[in-house]
Amino acid sequence: MNEKYFDKVILSHAKDNVATAKSAISSGTFLTFSKDRRIIAIEEIPFAHKIALRRIPRDGAVIKYGERIGRAIREIKPGELVHIHNVVGERGRSEGTSLKRRAHRA
């Protein structure tokens, strides 16, 4: 297992740039990952939803389980909620020209 359990979030893999809320996190909450690494939730993160751990540029990969789960459709700041308002999947979508690239990656 690669998961790491912190006080308020679960980090499923060391490569991830998002973590999952273990319970609802209110805006302004500090999340501590190590002595010198902590981020602040800049908006409310509902239970089981994802919070950005790092800045994710527009078109940048969103990584969970150490794998690419989608693409940022705008810049996402650390501490922001990461969900369908700022991320799109790249598979099974009719406009997904990325299909060929992704399907053959395996």
Add this chain to the structure above:
Amino acid sequence: MGCLFLCSAFGMGKMNFLGYKRPDGKVGVRNHVLILPSVACSNEVCNAIARKVKGTISIPHQHGCAQLSFDAEQTARTLIGVGKNPNVAAVLVIGLGCEVVNSSMLASKIAESGKPVKNLVIQEIGGSPKTIREGVRIAKEMVYFASRLKREKSKPNALILGVECGGSDACSGLSANPALGVTSDLLIKEGGTIILSETTESIGAEHILVKRAINKKVKQKILEIVRRTEMRALNLGLDIGKANPAPGNYEGGITTLEEKSLGCVMKGGTSKVMEVLEYAELPTQKGLVLMDTPGHDAESMTGLIAGGTQMIAFTTGRGNPLGSPIAPVIKIASNSCLYLKMKDNMDINAGEIVAGNKTTQEIGEKIFREVFRVANGKLTKSEIWGHREFAINRIGPSF
């Protein structure tokens, strides 16, 4: 500690169970008499017989006629597979007489398993009441026969466990699914078989399964079933994400199909992929096997039971009550909030992993023990509530 317990309790070949040995050598964990309609037209006659005779189950469905070629074949394969399932002691097939999926053909194919099978045709007998009367008489004899069968000591390598997820949330991939993956690895270690289905929910995670393919043929087949599922939507100009993930998955924090898939495939554990089956096909290998089914849970579970699955372990984050007419379905909640809210439907709480009270390994072992309790006869909540959802996957239009 986990290992010590495992070695003492699981590793010494003590994980036997008491099952019903069938004439074809397979072992059932339940002992149903099945009243099987070959076509939708026979549904109510089957229901009437099942209402009258205790110990019987009818599985009404919408199919069996006005279907062509591969679609009719898939329906027939499904009905035959369900009839042959080791949880079924005897089968009464009821046909109308003019349908595409012929009832005497179904009966003779099911009878290859050696179990008692009879066939009645409504048009030949002369209507509903006469068929019901004759059916009740036969069903009574079948129940009488089945009730005298005894459970016998059986080895775990006779078990096929289907692993399913439905109404997932973003916890599913962090708690219930990886825990069920531990269970899968344990059962495979005991010589058993795991069937991982729901091809739609492999899209974006197929590279993980491909890496574990036992050979090149299996690798290519994994890629083929994923690609053809994805292309089915794309060729219609449609976005799978409008239906899968479903609205409740999004509300539960799942953002994309890839995220859902990466969580979904964890249910199969870490073993090599031995084989890839078409919908409702029987496995020829033991260990981890894939079956090409849609993400639709009732259709997927119907494919699994047609493939000989005796039990299904089903994870959920949003809450899902689905069952199966002939296989016990063990429900595993991904979060404690759901477990407490829908305790009437949930058998195991994997939410303790999210809370940090239990490890994935501990919950995986707990599910493993539950699988054997259920194999020995313990009822699951879905059985107690009479959940018997049955849905055959269609791959062609009606004509």
